[in-house]
Amino acid sequence: MTSATTAVDSAMARIIADEDAHVAHNYHPLPVVISRGEGAWVTDVEGRRYLDLLSAYSALNFGHGHPAIVAAAHEQLNRLTLTSRAYHNDALGPFAAALAALCGKDLVLPMNTGAEAVETGIKVARAWGYRVKGIAADRAQVIVAHGNFHGRTTTIVGFSDDPDARADFGPFAPGFVHVPFGDAAAIEAAITPETAAVLIEPIQGEAGVVLPPEGYLRAVREICTRNNVLFIADEIQSGLGRVGETFACDREGVVPDVYLLGKALGGGILPVSAVVADREVLGVIQPGEHGSTFGGNPLAAAVGLRVVEMLQTGEFQTRAKALGEHLEARLDALVGHGVTAVRVAGLWAGVDIDPAFGTGREIAERLIGRGVLVKDTHGQTIRIAPPLVVRATELDWAVEQLKLVLAP
Template sequence: MTLTADHKRPTSADQPWSAAELIALDERWSTHNYHPLPVVIAEAEGAWVTDVDSRRYLDLLAGYSALNFGHRHPALIAAATEQLSRLTLTSRAFHHDQLGLFCRELAQLTGTDLVLPMNSGAEAVESALKVARKWAYRVKGVPDGTAEIVVAGSNFHGRTTTIISFSNDPLARNDFGPYTPGFAMARYGDIRALESVITDRTAAVLIEPIQGEAGVIVPPAGYLRDVRRICDEYNVLLIADEIQSGLARTGTLFALDHEGVRADLYTLGKALGGGILPVSAVVGSRAVLGVLKPGEHGSTFGGNPLACAVGRAVVRLLETGEYQERSRVLGKHLHRRLGELVGRGVAEVRGRGLWAGVEIAPGGPTARQVSESLMERGVLCKETQDTTLRVAPPLVITKEELDHGIDAIAGVLVGR
């Protein structure tokens, strides 16, 4: 069924919208800044989603880690529902009864002193950059207006104008200048390259412990420890972007934990909102976050009562260690089974925990084609770059469900 020229339905309003109609509406009325698979999801629970035609799919993407606890986790839905019945927003012009509790509980979970609540992950990164610059001027003594942040090549930290200014991805960067100055770039995983761009004006090193958008790239062993050592040696802050890699995704609370490294600031997001609403935060030491004074930074919705109530429920789930353990155990199984495909349509498998980048062998299908074939088999996944399939299921997935998804990947790439 097609839509009329003015895109009003030619049929009764009681008739359900078809997938084709809904996709046509998206194509007509929404800006084309995404390229989604042609599936229209209407319901979800746990690791499964259901489309408007009542077909079920296994979710192996989990909202890029925003759904670490699965779709509609009962504890998170209960916390949101209870808070919705009482109070949703006050703005930070007033105190409310959830903010202090959320900040204390998140700080205690992460072993930090202070919490700066925001909304999106990109806002958390922007906030950390501002804090690092002010720290450089007020504490380190960098001349005003000259502070630099060192970043890694092939990074992904969001899509604001400042953040894409230090991206080397043409798709994210081109045609959006002029760009924000004050950044230096070093090749990811190369500690000598990193040290070579550190100067007296360097305020911080901003880094992803695992680069997700670049293809789930894990740095060489010891690299993150060396980054910490260099930051200490040159009196530079270490900012860890754990928006995708954190909150149990890799089998530990933070991906940095695999090397026993602590950051001065962590940026958090995605899973912190439990798949219900955007919740992000910068967490870190009082010596660094304490440089902010009233009026210097803020957000109308940052730290709102509903966000704090959901965030507190997320913290309670993480405090048990259950999801870190699930990611560790099932992650070993995931990587073992995907590793069996190397040389059989797969060139390499990268990642940690329940997070894998499946590099498709040269001469094979594109990652987009693999994603489309998986969709036909009832499994939802997504490409990152042209040759990498990103696998990041909800941490509530069972071993049987995980095997179902891996079997589908093998069926597409190996033909079994």
């Protein structure tokens, strides 16, 4: 090892050690320290470049520092960043109108993080259940799926079945009924007169990009309509171009009653989330019943509007679909060669690693040494979700690096 290499490793180690000493250990980051990003690539503190195949869990669908999004942020930064919703601002209305149109809905309730959007969706569903459907007070139920991941608040982890998410954080809020993911008949069997909503991810991301069987979303839509139950689609990871459509629900031509959006809505610049629904649903919330100091702030609205404008062209959806097919063909070739299964939706893939070749974490760490960043989940799975601006040749190179780290 040369003295220059030793200095590089020592500098990296010092930065990681400083973070470990002063940041709560609620994450176990991979051993890389990123300092710059552009497009689909990031650079660490020592100048080494990596292809980003995580995109901050789909928050960076448009890549690092997309010029159009950065320009919108800069322009708004120079004018106005925050008013709170105590006053009107001139950026929120255009953003809400554009997002509502993109979703084919009437109203937008702006928030910040994805978990806030989910919490808001639950409140809306309960209020609708009591005020519109006529469910008795404090009796409303929401049906959720096993294997779900909707966020980290105490309400949300209370209806998770992941022990790491739940352990030592109770007691939890009642009112949630669990059914197997992908089983529409189980949803129908679980519905009672007290059911207000069905809350599902159209594709389960944190679980490892788990796709439901064909026709599942159509069946859920029909069941909810027939039983006067809201269909709430958590599209926080799957939405906004990731799967080759604007929303994952579009893959089956389905429109939910409520969209929960976040991550990519902030353009990789700041947290922006939203609940989007028609007036007869979202209109149940009245002044004083729900709010957020930063929700709908002018900076977030300006960035969100630019994101919506970029999605309106369909360019990113088309690109994700074509590149996803390209990626799937190359990943499929690894099945039986260190990979046991591959699941792909647009430019989003779950790759199950053969335990004989290592854990998902071990494979992710080996890929760092070859200039590729992925993230493991649930032991043996790695997730691949590159920015939608990635090139086919870059995907080919990344798969080749995966092949090399899986070589016997």
